[in-house]
Amino acid sequence: MQFRKLAVDGAFEFRPPVFTDERGLFVSPFQEAALREAMGHGLFPVAQTNHSRSRGGVVRGAHFTRTPPGIAKYVYCARGRALDLVIDIRVGSPTFGLSDFSVLDPEEFRAMYFPVGVAHAFVALEDDTVMAYMLSGEYVKENELALSVFDPALELPIPADIDPILSERDRAAPTLAKLEADGVLPGYAECLQIERALYA
Numbered sequence: 001m002q003f004r005k006l007a008v009d010g011a012f013e014f015r016p017p018v019f020t021d022e023r024g025l026f027v028s029p030f031q032e033a034a035l036r037e038a039m040g041h042g043l044f045p046v047a048q049t050n051h052s053r054s055r056g057g058v059v060r061g062a063h064f065t066r067t068p069p070g071i072a073k074y075v076y077c078a079r080g081r082a083l084d085l086v087i088d089i090r091v092g093s094p095t096f097g098l099s100d101f102s103v104l105d106p107e108e109f110r111a112m113y114f115p116v117g118v119a120h121a122f123v124a125l126e127d128d129t130v131m132a133y134m135l136s137g138e139y140v141k142e143n144e145l146a147l148s149v150f151d152p153a154l155e156l157p158i159p160a161d162i163d164p165i166l167s168e169r170d171r172a173a174p175t176l177a178k179l180e181a182d183g184v185l186p187g188y189a190e191c192l193q194i195e196r197a198l199y200a
Helices: 033-037 176-181 188-197
Strands: 001-003 012-015 018-021 023-028 049-056 061-063 075-081 082-087 098-103 111-114 117-122 129-135 144-146
Touching: 001 033, 033 111, 061 082, 075 082, 075 098, 075 117, 082 111, 098 111, 117 144
Parallel strands: none
Antiparallel strands: 001 012, 012 111, 018 023, 049 129, 061 117, 061 144, 075 111, 075 129, 082 098, 082 117
C-alpha cells in the first residue's frame, strides 16, 4: 500500500492495491502494516464504525471532537465520489490553519487518516456517495463541534459548480477565529499526548 503525508501534520492519504478480474474487484482499504510504516505504529483502536450516504452536493462538516477525549479517524469512499478535506485546528500545531484534501472513490480506494484534534469535512460529488469511517472513540453528541467550511480564512476548495446542501448545524457553524476566541479548539500538545495513549 502506498501512502503520502498530507499538509496537515499527522494526517495521511493511503492508496491500496486494487485487484480486478472478470468477477469484479478486491481491495483492502485499511492495512495495519501500512499505518505502522507511515506513522511508526499500528493497531488502530477501533471503537466505532460509521456509514453515511449522501446526495450529490451534500457537504458534511467540518466536524471535530472536543479534546479531550478526542478521536482519530480512518475514512474511505465505498460508493460514488467525494472531495475529502482535513483542516488543522490544533492550537500550537506547526500546520495550524492549513488544510489538505483528496478525491476518494471506489476505483482507487484512497483512504485518509486523521489524527486526534483535526477537523474533517467532505463534499459528495455524486449521488449515493457512501463514506465509511473507523473511529478511535464512540460518538458523544455534546463532544461534537463544527467549523464553517465557508470560512474565507481557510480557503477550502469547495467546488464552485455545486449548490451545497448542508445541515442547519453546519450552515450555522462558526469560523476558525471565532472558535479560537471561544477557547474550544484543541491544543496540539494535548492532542499528541492523547494520540500516543491510543497507540500505547
